[in-house]
Amino acid sequence: MRATIAFDLDGTLIDSAPDLAHAVNMMLTEAGAEPLSLVEVTSFIGNGLPRLVELAMGARGLDMTRHDDLAARVLSHYTQANSAYTVLYPQAHSALLALKEAGHRLTLCTNKPEAPAREILTHFGLEGLFDTVIGGDTLPTRKPDPAMLLAALMPDGPGIYIGDSEVDAEVAQRAGVPFLLYTEGYRKSPVEALPHTARFEDFSTLPELVARALARNAAPA
Ligand SMILES: O=C(O)COP(=O)(O)O
Numbered sequence: 001m002r003a004t005i006a007f008d009l010d011g012t013l014i015d016s017a018p019d020l021a022h023a024v025n026m027m028l029t030e031a032g033a034e035p036l037s038l039v040e041v042t043s044f045i046g047n048g049l050p051r052l053v054e055l056a057m058g059a060r061g062l063d064m065t066r067h068d069d070l071a072a073r074v075l076s077h078y079t080q081a082n083s084a085y086t087v088l089y090p091q092a093h094s095a096l097l098a099l100k101e102a103g104h105r106l107t108l109c110t111n112k113p114e115a116p117a118r119e120i121l122t123h124f125g126l127e128g129l130f131d132t133v134i135g136g137d138t139l140p141t142r143k144p145d146p147a148m149l150l151a152a153l154m155p156d157g158p159g160i161y162i163g164d165s166e167v168d169a170e171v172a173q174r175a176g177v178p179f180l181l182y183t184e185g186y187r188k189s190p191v192e193a194l195p196h197t198a199r200f201e202d203f204s205t206l207p208e209l210v211a212r213a214l215a216r217n218a219a220p221a
């Protein structure tokens with residue numbers, strides 16, 4: 001059975017936290033504040049770049065009236081670093097190829113702004129695999145608003161969503177879409193606290209997991 005499979009990006013397909021932390025810390029240093037640890041910055045990822053910058057500024061007591069300027073600085077540093085410290089999770093590329101080979105349509109549903117999300121796909125040679133990219137600034141709202149996920153799954157309907165975090169579990173639940181949880185990303189809560197259809201820690205198991213989730217969904221109740 002063929003379907004649309006929507007993917008989250010940060011913490012799901014790529015480990016981008018080192019580059020995000022680098023960009024945030026460049027901004028903090030310019031603003032005269034102490035840098036944050038990788039663990040702290042990682043805990044701020046998931047609700048998009050404006051929120052990441054807000055949390056980083058809050059942690060260092062910076063004046064929030066500067067938020068728009070400092071968010072622009074972070075985006076500029078992030079873009080300039082060109083994913084130097086970002087890696088694809090092991091076996092993610094071959095899992096994407098296998099899903100594509102099986103006839104599925106792949107789309108991206110990330111809270112990262114659309115331009116850097118597209119650059120990252122190109123950087124890793126993945127751009128040809130994805131039919132649609134919905135970023136955190138593509139629509140008026142972002143995850144956990146279900147509009148984003150529903151747009152990423154259009155026009156085929158239901159499909160499957162794959163992500164790593166609280167926000168991903170919530171958006172899938174609100175959109176009524178089966179959710180496969182990647183357990184090695186940036187989740188803050190225990191696995192049991194996140195509603196999910198199935199979970200995986202190794203991308204080589206994903207194609208089989210997708211096939212099972214689709215068969216279960218197609219089975220009469
Ligand atoms: O940009 C973020 O905060 C998170 O991005 P993601 O939705 O790809 O995890």
Ligand SMILES: [Mg+2]
Pocket residue numbers: 008009010011012046163164165185186
């Ligand atoms: Mg994520």
